[in-house]
Amino acid sequence: MTNGVYAGNASKDAANDRGWLLGHFKAPGDLRHSREAEIKWGTHPRGDQRTAWVTGEERTGLLILISGRFRMEFPDHSVLLEEQGDYVVWGPGVNHSWTAEDDSVVMTVRWPSIPGYKAPETE
Template sequence: MDLITGNFYDADTSGTGWVIGFSDWTRLPGSDLLHVPQDAPLSGLCVKWYDHPDGHVSRSDKQVSAGRTMSMLVTTGSHFELDFSDEPDFHPDHTRTLVMTRAGDYAAWGAGVYHRWRCERRSTILTVRWNQD
């Protein structure tokens, strides 16, 4: 599964603060999900800011991911869970769960990944999607 997780507060951005782009640090070990070559054409850029209330749960008919996606927890005192799978039925042997409780927690994933989410405690999530042509 093309997936990386972490916390942007812990990321070594060489003092720049950029979390997606063409800087060398975006080439994380085993993944280029956050790396966008400076001359790469992009399409379908989407940015979503959503304040999820307690108990908010994703639809069950979500499509498989296309392109690249990065979701980050923005708020403190939150609890947001994301499930990722390479199968649409989220079989436990093929599912990875990320619990985001610290501002800056993130997940980045590529095409062909199924995801679903649930908000246990009010959470504001910033999501960015794009395609590299």
């Protein structure tokens, strides 16, 4: 960090914290520390899927497809993201899961950033 600016590479930085680039879990004083939002850079090989549904979610989420083909699953339907820039937003209380139908890169934004919340390590 130099003069209040942090520059990095999402793929490299994401490898250090399960994909998360910004959120409450970054050290206080780090520009990437935030209580307002969390940002994740997700790289998923074809066939990768979430091992368990997210239930009891307290945040709003936004997932944007950078590359590949990625399916978001919701209790009553699914959303297929297949063109760069396709995105889906879901609100608090919406259970969800996902599957990478092709090698995929996605960016996830969640808000607010809630201390104490952590998905299982097998995400």
